[in-house]
Amino acid sequence: ARCLVGLAVVAGCGGGAPAPAEPAPPLPAPARELAVAEPAPPPRPRPPPSSPGQRPIILRSPLSLRDEVIVPVRGARAEPIAEARSDRWDPCVRDLLANLPRPQRDALGDALTLATTTCDRSAQRATFSPPQRRAYAASSHLGFAGEITPRSVRLELVIVRRGGPPPERITLLAGRTRWTSPKLDVTVEGDTATAALPYTRSVARALQAVLDAPDAIVRFESESGADDIVLADDIRADLRVFADL
Numbered sequence: 001a002r003c004l005v006g007l008a009v010v011a012g013c014g015g016g017a018p019a020p021a022e023p024a025p026p027l028p029a030p031a032r033e034l035a036v037a038e039p040a041p042p043p044r045p046r047p048p049p050s051s052p053g054q055r056p057i058i059l060r061s062p063l064s065l066r067d068e069v070i071v072p073v074r075g076a077r078a079e080p081i082a083e084a085r086s087d088r089w090d091p092c093v094r095d096l097l098a099n100l101p102r103p104q105r106d107a108l109g110d111a112l113t114l115a116t117t118t119c120d121r122s123a124q125r126a127t128f129s130p131p132q133r134r135a136y137a138a139s140s141h142l143g144f145a146g147e148i149t150p151r152s153v154r155l156e157l158v159i160v161r162r163g164g165p166p167p168e169r170i171t172l173l174a175g176r177t178r179w180t181s182p183k184l185d186v187t188v189e190g191d192t193a194t195a196a197l198p199y200t201r202s203v204a205r206a207l208q209a210v211l212d213a214p215d216a217i218v219r220f221e222s223e224s225g226a227d228d229i230v231l232a233d234d235i236r237a238d239l240r241v242f243a244d245l
Contacts, residue, residue, distance in 0.1 A: 085109070092119035096126055099150060104245070108153070111241045115144065125149050130158055135232050138162075142207075142218060142231065144242040145196060155199035155242065157207065159184065164227055166193035167220035172206045174216035179206035204243065211240050 086094050089109045096119065097105045115128040130136050130143025140162050146155040159181075161167050166188055171180045179202065184195035197203055210216040210231070220227045231239070 088113055090117065090119055092121045093117065093126055095121070096124060096148060096150060107241075107245050108148070111144075111245065112148075114238050114241060130160070131238065133234075135234050136160070139232070140218075140220065140227075140229050141235050142239060143235070144199075144239065146199075155245075156196040157199050157203055159195045159197070161193040161220050161227075163191050164220070165222040165224050167195070167222050169221045171219040171221060171226075172210050172216070173219060174206075174209040174213035177206060177209035177213075179203075179209075180221075207239065207243055211236055211243060 085106060086109060089097075089112065093109060093112055097109055100108065112126065112128055114131055116130065116132055117126055117128040119126040126148045127146070128148075129145040130141070135141070136143065141160050143158040143160065144155060145158045146153065148154075159167065159170055166186045168183055168186075169181050170184070171178065181197055181203075184197075186193050186195045188194075210218070215230070217228045217230060220229070
């Protein structure tokens with residue numbers, strides 16, 4: 001028994017330095033599971049909202065959808081303020097027409113800007129006559145005159161003959177339309193004869209035919225004969241504004 005122990009000790013201690021231990025092999029990398037989705041990239045940060053000063057704020061007037069008031073805010077370039085339709089009218093006329101329905105008010109207010117208009121605020125009455133322009137002053141023509149109050153509108157078709165004998169009647173010729181007026185009550189000043197006819201439905205129909213036909217004729221009839229004229233384009237345009245009322 002002693003020999004065996006001694007041999008075991010000699011075997012464990014003798015024979016020089018022991019051999020170094022081999023390093024442990026590295027652990028294998030975990031297998032990649034292809035079925036597992038990759039994590040999504042982080043969302044890109046949204047750009048900061050633009051400053052409200054970069055664009056103007058547009059407000060619409062409660063009185064009219066046509067009229068826009070553009071209010072500039074800090075940092076925005078100022079924009080022009082839209083002009084209201086009635087800004088071109090005489091203030092007295094604007095007040096006189098304030099209670100009319102809007103389509104009638106707009107059409108009548110625009111028509112009065114073309115005429116020679118006198119407005120009396122205290123009497124609440126406006127009177128108008130054909131405009132004083134060269135086309136009217138230089139030739140015979142038709143035009144509109146009348147009177148407006150808050151409760152009524154009166155229209156007359158004005159007949160002006162420059163040179164020649166005063167007309168007793170006029171005849172409007174347009175296509176198949178042939179309309180002759182009753183005898184006229186004429187006022188003569190120098191070489192100009194003027195008369196007026198109430199703007200009845202029959203007059204309105206005949207005048208509309210004249211405005212729709214480019215070759216329509218206005219015939220001045222007198223004891224000495226007849227004289228035909230063709231209305232100038234700018235006079236026809238003025239007549240149409242009132243006729244469309």
